[in-house]
Amino acid sequence: MAKKLVLLCLLLVVLSVLPLGAEAVVLYLEPDSGEYAPGDTFLVEIRINTEGECMNVVEANLSFPQDILEAVDVSQGESILTLWVKTPTINQSSGLISFIGGIPGEYCGRIAGDPGPSNLLGKIIFRVPGMMVSESKENIAEVKFLDSSQVLLSDKLGTKAELTTQGAIFKILSEPGVLKDEWQEMIERDNIPPEPFEIEVYQDPLIFEGKYFIIFSTTDKQTGVDYYEVKEGDREWKEGRSPYLLEDQSLQSIIKVRAVDKAGNKRIAEYTPPVKPKPFPYWIIILILIGAGIIWYFITKLKRNRTRNRIETHV
């Protein structure tokens, strides 16, 4: 009996000390389940639960079954990541979605009193293809985070956080039902352009070999920024990203940058280069002086000739 009591006590001690399910940052998908039919478009949100840790960089790599799901787009609207080393990229043939983004400063979780869930990293827009060759009435589509995904802590060392991930499993039916299009609804509701922003012109020996470039960055709080376009002077609009090497290195043209969101709303920022004062045209004065000199010479010559003629006629 005493032996058993001792064993029990030991077990209790071990259980209390053992880190069963150690606290780790969690990357998860919401919703994590659902049923969709051919033609349906639905949204899956990528969220983070920091479990008390503070982080500022996320590299997310996800896989999805490319034969039964189509990844149409990834929306950065409402994402807490505002600086992107790699904007969300979809590789449909490999069934991969990836991005690397960061938050200036850090994110430590939800603050007491926060009126809404503010732990969103991005929204994946999936579509079930209309035509599917399948023998079974329903297929299982698993969307999951790959092991290469990582979250870095904001500890000034860039330490990798202990990470747990939770993917999603969807049932894909083979018979179409009532068509759902969640993304179209969002796009139709979005009539607000991206946030106002400024263009800054810089020159630095560390980049573009010291040539002039512009930097710009903005966010769209609804469907997310889709792309940027740059227009220098009378040139055509050209798709580009920051930092952007200027074609006109003389800085004479007005520079415009257009941020377009996923719903097509546009916000334009403009930069007018300072007018360089024109150098005083000293050469005109020299020309005038030369001209005056020539005229004076001819007048004097004419006068001399006239005087000579008068003397000759008098003699």
Place this chain on the structure above:
Amino acid sequence: MSQKKRLFNKTNKLFLIVVLGLILSSPILESLFVQADVVETSVIIHVCGNGVIEGDEVCDDGIHNGQYGYCKFDCSGMGPYCGDGWLQEPYEECDDGNNVSGDGCDAVCQTEEAPPPPPDGAVEVPPPVPTKVILQGKAYPGSEIHILKDGKEITTTKADSKANFKKEITEITPGIYTFGLWAEDKDGIKSITYTFTFRVIERTITTVSGIFLPPTIGLDKTSIPRGEILNIFGQTVPEVEVDIHILSSEIVEEVRADEIGAWLLPFNTQPLDEGAHTTKARFQLNAKERSGFGRALNFYIGEIAVPIEEVCLQADFNKDGRVNLVDFSIFLCWWGRANPQCDLNQNGIVDLPDFSILLCCWTG
């Protein structure tokens, strides 16, 4: 003999049940102790317009705020209503300070002598409640506080002599935002950038209070022989307790900030071993409220060949005194390549940890 055996068997069974029970319930017990994802800081958010009376609010009627008969748009009290003694057209024809009929002005503020005339023109639509964010907290006396929205500086504000500040941000679209605040103390030492993320709801006034900028910190030397005094100093809120932690040694010292918030700890380095150490500080306002930790500074006990440069000074690649979009642009150009300047953790390549360090040092 057999009775004893039976009892023994019962005890065995009980023991097994208890053990199994413990093993099976441990995940449940564990989940009870798992922290919710709400971070413990001094920052609290109150929303005027969410229908819940919070903080300093007197009333909160949600989406009806600012309308006739409901709470004022800023939750500071009731708005105009029938019975307040003031005539509010076009909702009222009269207002005798009560909701009683039969006294010339009825219970819904319409005159009782004649039928009410038809309303002339459209009913006045109450102006839409603005979407606003109010930030308030403590920094350093008289300091200028830089406010970042999603990493970009949008405005500044000044703290008073008691280090209190309050700033209203208007012109804001509803959505999720990360705000960042930093300030410079009287000696030009920069604080960390204190960031927090939350959602701004349309037509509400979101008040974020308890934003306590941690104390600034400076050292008179970065390498010092053992036994000598290392002066650790900085500025914070006037007349609060500052606790300074020396890491790798678990030493905690306390000093009191003076009337202008300046604090100084002449630290005897005798108890420390030779090698690298870190120090950081925070302040305690009262029994319940305190700030988080500020910048952590490194110092060395003994001789060091290369002086330690604070990593955030290195992160300012173009040396303009700020760590912002230009530095990020330079960083992007060298992504995945070797560049000793952009490679902040000196691991031979400009990669993810360098990005994280750059973001820690962000000033906008």
